[in-house]
Amino acid sequence: MEFFTTLPWPDIVEATFDTSLMLGASFVFTLLLGLPLGILLFLTGKNQILERPRFYAALSFIVNVLRSIPFIILIIVLIPFTLLLIGTSLGVAGAIPPLVIGAAPFFARLVETALREVDHGIIEAVQSMGASTRQLVCRALLPEALPGIIAGATVTAIALIGYTAMSGVLGGGGLGDLAVRYGYQRFQDNVMIVTVALLIVMVQILQMIGDRLVLRFSHK
Amino acid sequence: MSSILEFQNVSKNYRVRKCDIPALTDIDLSVTAGEVFGVIGHSGAGKSTLIRLINLLERPSGGRVLINGEDVTRLDDAGLCALRQRIGMIFQHFNLLSSKTVADNIAFPLRIAGRHSAAEIQKRVAELIERVGLTEHTHKYPAQLSGGQKQRVGIARALATQPQILLCDEATSALDPQTTQSVLRLLDEINRELRLTIVLITHEMNVIRTLCDRVAVLDSGRVVESGHVADVFLHPQHPTSRRFVYESEDIDEETMVTAFSHVSGRLIRLTFRDEATYEPVLGRITRQCDVDFSLLTGRIDRIKNVPYGQLVLGLSDRDSGRNINEALRRFREEGLVVEELN
Ligand SMILES: Nc1ncnc2c1ncn2[C@@H]1O[C@H](COP(=O)(O)OP(=O)(O)OP(=O)(O)O)[C@@H](O)[C@H]1O
Ligand SMILES: [Mg+2]
Numbered sequence: 165m166e167f168f169t170t171l172p173w174p175d176i177v178e179a180t181f182d183t184s185l186m187l188g189a190s191f192v193f194t195l196l197l198g199l200p201l202g203i204l205l206f207l208t209g210k211n212q213i214l215e216r217p218r219f220y221a222a223l224s225f226i227v228n229v230l231r232s233i234p235f236i237i238l239i240i241v242l243i244p245f246t247l248l249l250i251g252t253s254l255g256v257a258g259a260i261p262p263l264v265i266g267a268a269p270f271f272a273r274l275v276e277t278a279l280r281e282v283d284h285g286i287i288e289a290v291q292s293m294g295a296s297t298r299q300l301v302c303r304a305l306l307p308e309a310l311p312g313i314i315a316g317a318t319v320t321a322i323a324l325i326g327y328t329a330m331s332g333v334l335g336g337g338g339l340g341d342l343a344v345r346y347g348y349q350r351f352q353d354n355v356m357i358v359t360v361a362l363l364i365v366m367v368q369i370l371q372m373i374g375d376r377l378v379l380r381f382s383h384k
Numbered sequence: 385m386s387s388i389l390e391f392q393n394v395s396k397n398y399r400v401r402k403c404d405i406p407a408l409t410d411i412d413l414s415v416t417a418g419e420v421f422g423v424i425g426h427s428g429a430g431k432s433t434l435i436r437l438i439n440l441l442e443r444p445s446g447g448r449v450l451i452n453g454e455d456v457t458r459l460d461d462a463g464l465c466a467l468r469q470r471i472g473m474i475f476q477h478f479n480l481l482s483s484k485t486v487a488d489n490i491a492f493p494l495r496i497a498g499r500h501s502a503a504e505i506q507k508r509v510a511e512l513i514e515r516v517g518l519t520e521h522t523h524k525y526p527a528q529l530s531g532g533q534k535q536r537v538g539i540a541r542a543l544a545t546q547p548q549i550l551l552c553d554e555a556t557s558a559l560d561p562q563t564t565q566s567v568l569r570l571l572d573e574i575n576r577e578l579r580l581t582i583v584l585i586t587h588e589m590n591v592i593r594t595l596c597d598r599v600a601v602l603d604s605g606r607v608v609e610s611g612h613v614a615d616v617f618l619h620p621q622h623p624t625s626r627r628f629v630y631e632s633e634d635i636d637e638e639t640m641v642t643a644f645s646h647v648s649g650r651l652i653r654l655t656f657r658d659e660a661t662y663e664p665v666l667g668r669i670t671r672q673c674d675v676d677f678s679l680l681t682g683r684i685d686r687i688k689n690v691p692y693g694q695l696v697l698g699l700s701d702r703d704s705g706r707n708i709n710e711a712l713r714r715f716r717e718e719g720l721v722v723e724e725l726n
Contacts, residue, residue: 289479292439293493293545294468296461303495307483383525384482 167354175342176355180362183338186256186328187366190263191321198268198320199313201227202275203301209276213287213297227269235266235327239334259336263327271320278312279305311382318374322367329363339363388581389415389438389549394447396433396605404445407433408605411447415598417548420575420582422592422613424628425602431585434602435551438583439471440464451549469497472542476554478534480526486537487513487522493544512540516570532563539570543578550574552584556591568594589632593617593687601625614687618655618694619721633683644680644725649700650708651680651725654715656693665718666695673711675701696725 205223207214233241239262246253246261282305290304306313332340339359347356394411397404408430415421425431436442437449440456449456451467459467480489487509494505513519516536526534535555542550552571556564572595575582586592592599592613599617600610601624608622620626630636644651654666661684670677682695701707715722 283477283479285475285477285479286481288441289473289475290481290492290496292441292468292471292473292551293496294465295496296465299496303492304481308481310483381483384527 170352171354171358172346175346176358176362179332179337179339179342179359182256183325183328183332183340183366186259186263186331186336186338187321187324189256190260190267190324190328191317193260193264194267194271194320194324195317197264198271199275201268201272203279203305205272205276206279206305207297207301209280213291213300227272230265230269231273235262236330236334238262238266239331254335255337259328259331259338262331263324266327267320267324270323271316274316274319275309275313278309278316281312282308311378311384314374314377314381318370318378321370321374325363325366325370386417387414388417388452389413389583390448390450390453391434391437392448392450394437394444394449396430396437396442397445406605408437411607413600413607413610415581415583417581418575418579419597420571420584420595422596422599423583423585423602424587424589424592424599425585426587426624429602430605431587431602432553435553435583435585438549438551439468439473469493469545470547471549471551472545472547473551473553474535474538474542474555476557478526478531478538478558480534480537480541482526485523485525486518486529489526489537490540490544493541497545508544512543515543516540530563531559532567535559535563535567536570539567539574543574543580547580549581549583552582552586554586555584557586557588564591565594571595589617589628593632593685595688597688601628614657614690614692617687618657618692619723635681640681644696644698647678647680647698649676649678649698650705652697652699652712653723653725654693654695654697655721655723657690657719657721658692660719661691661693663718665715665720669711669714669718670699673701673707673714674703675699675707675711 205220205227206212208216208220208223210217210220230238242262242265243253246258249261250257252258286304286308287300290300295304328336328338329340329343332338332342333344335341339362343356343359346352347359391411391413394408395406396408397406399405411434423431423434433442437444438451444457456467481492484492490509490512491505494500494508500508513522516539518533518536518540521529521533526537529537538555555571556567559567568591571582574580582595584591584595596613598611599613600607601616601622602608603622603624609616609620609625616625617629620629656665666677676699678698680696680698682693684691684693686692699708699711712722
């Protein structure tokens with residue numbers, strides 16, 4: 165009984181809300197940035213319609229660099245950039261730039277992979293109809309790769325939950341912050357447990373939505 | 385000028401590890417408007433490369449490809465898109481969009497062209513679905529169709545923009561024999577009713593035999609023989625063409641030669657065509673000239689609409705060959721082709 169009565173409910177509700185907000189906002193920006201980046205990676209890759217070996221190598225390198233920096237370090241490295249962009253590196257808003265920059269390259273790679281899964285014959289057939297590159301991408305490639313892209317977006321959203329918890333530790337607020345303040349600094353195990361439980365529930369919900377959508381759009 | 389498509393001295397090399405590997409050499413071909421032109425060749429002969437040069441899915445390394453007298457390699461991007469909308473293409477593996485229904489797949493090239501209202505598209509799609517006999521499958525996805533049905537969708541899609549030329553890249557190679565026949569019948573219908581020029585490539589003699597007016601035999605990137613299908617396949621000159629004929633008739637040349645070496649008398653191959661196929665010429669002439677014959681092998685069939693018969697006979701007489709010579713002369717007089725085999 166003591167487990168529940170000593171829980172700081174208002175803080176928990178607020179932290180959950182903050183995490184959802186960080187997750188939602190950074191997810192939207194990750195999609196907006198990662199999708200075009202993934203398409204660009206795909207199109208300029210080897211044997212693809214806009215093959216540009218040097219451009220691809222350069223872009224690919226940048227993406228790899230961003231993906232190989234541990235997220236906690238990325239937050240710190242990006243503080244000047246975040247200050248410039250948002251005005252603060254703290255709170256929900258301050259957490260979003262590093263989240264997006266950490267997740268977008270990851271998502272872009274998943275988009276590239278999903279596009280590569282599209283049968284080359286389909287690209288050829290659409291080209292043989294006289295489609296422009298833009299029509300090819302928007303009307304054929306994206307619809308064909310949609311299930312794969314949704315699966316990638318789901319994985320990215322779940323990775324973002326992990327990232328939001330980390331950015332909480334560095335002043336981002338949300339469930340991560342709560343876990344550190346109560347669980348780590350005041351040894352309140354029950355807060356820690358509830359936090360983890362909430363994160364698990366979030367992951368489960370996202371995965372379920374993602375799986376449903378993949379099924380909905382998959383006609384293979 | 386009734387030639388709708390022309391290859392002039394075309395060559396194509398592929399660059400593999402800084403080396404130019406020739407895939408096609410010195411190709412000269414001319415396709416007449418309204419005909420079905422077939423290209424036959426073994427795997428790796430360069431058939432796909434050849435057909436893909438027509439709509440510039442591949443660029444030629446040398447020579448010119450003319451469509452209606454216009455050099456396609458000189459077109460700019462807009463010109464190329466317009467050209468491609470006038471050329472339909474179907475594929476061995478159908479290449480349908482798995483995310484779109486039958487109707488949406490067929491509407492796709494019309495939407496790409498962007499010149500048609502939604503109502504027009506709907507009407508045209510309904511017509512095409514009816515034409516290829518898929519009315520009850522309109523709202524299915526490709527994954528729910530059989531191979532033959534998928535190829536019918538492919539054909540309807542290729543016809544959507546009312547092209548002048550239809551390119552078929554091994555369109556029936558993934559289908560069973562019965563489905564192949566029904567797809568070939570559909571293509572034949574389309575060719576006759578729409579006066580649509582068809583260029584097809586295949587490695588199956590049967591496809592050429594049922595559908596094509598003229599054929600080119602491709603071997604290691606070169607055209608080794610070409611002409612009317614009946615001419616090429618009743619009297620193949622090049623070893624590759626001969627091999628295709630024997631393969632399609634399940635004949636092993638060597639076994640045949642050894643078997644016939646035991647036959648006494650003269651070995652003759654007689655070829656009848658058109659009306660002569662159904663005339664009792666053989667019986668009449670051998671009787672009149674007092675010549676005996678043994679029938680060794682033969683085939684009575686049709687090549688597209690041309691009935692023909694081709695028989696290998698062993699001829700003997702009691703007059704040291706004079707009667708036989710007389711019989712052969714009369715066969716020729718009747719318009720049959722006579723070839724001596726020994
Ligand atoms: N993109 C490519 N790069 C390098 N070489 C190629 C390429 N495409 C084809 N080739 C080569 O060109 C030759 C002709 O190939 P092509 O695909 O035209 O043959 P095909 O007659 O269609 O054979 P199949 O019946 O097996 O489809 C082959 O030797 C092949 O290896
Ligand atoms: Mg091929």
